[in-house]
Amino acid sequence: MRLDQIQESGIIAIVRGHQPEDILAIIKALDEGGVRTVEITADTPDVGAVIEQASRQFAGKMLIGAGTVLDPETARMALMAGAKFIFSPTLNLETIRLTKRYGAISIPGVFTPTEMVTAFENGADAVKVFPANVLGPAYIKAVRDPLPQIPMIPTGGVTLDNIVDYFRAGAMAVGLGGALVRKTTKVDSPYLEELKGKAASFVEAVRSVRP
Known part of the structure; x- marks a missing residue:
């Protein structure tokens, strides 16, 4: 999978804190709203099976990856399940190397310019600037x-x-968590319709600023 698929999508939807039986319905709603890239966090119960199911069901339509990946062992499990990218909140060089060994997209978490360069020099395809809200868009422009x-x-x-x-x-894409996929204990039709609508709004916002 190529990095330009994420760039074209512009949005990585972060699915965190949901029950495995609800995640496929959530991804379907995101797909219907125009979002094409989804991260399933590694702390999801039975995450390997969830990634495998999602990768199979949305093959050719959605780019499915794993997030909150802190170590190469977790990265390998996710990649074996079908994840096409590894999205991490931290910088772990072994995780980058393993991800690239398996031909997947590596996006480690960084904050400082030194971490950004270190990640890139060690094979990262892009960097997750996290937490971005601490310094905002001005920081992205500055670095x-x-x-x-x-x-x-x-x-x-x-x-x-x-x-x-x-x-x-200058962002290539953005990661969207609760602002898009809010946590809930009840994933029902109203929730999914709301999610589809929010996804469409975010997709339209990205299109408005792209050439």
Whole structure:
């Protein structure tokens, strides 16, 4: 899978805190709303089976990856289940190397310019700037000026109100958690319709700022 699929999508939807039996319905709603890239967090119960099911059901339509991956062992499990990218909140060089060994997309979590360069020099395809909301879009623009070669995916605190600012600052894509896929104990038809609508709104916002 190529990195430009994530760039074209512009949005990585983060599915966290949901029961395994609800996740396929959530991904379907995201797909119907126009989102094409989904991260299933590694702390999901029976996450390997969930990734495998999602990868099979949405093959050719959605890019399914694993998130909150802290070590190479977890990365390997997710990749064996069918994950096409590894999205991490931290920088672990062995996780990058293992991900690339299996031909998948590596997106480690970074915050400082030094971490960004270290990640990129060790094979990362892009970097997850996390938590992005601490310094906002201005920070992305500031670090993009000296490091334009490093694709950046701000995550944490991205909302419909500021997503355009992040893209104008130079973001390749953004990671969207609770602002898109809010946590709930009841994934029913109203929730899924709301999710589909929010997904469509975020997709439209990305399109509005792209050439």
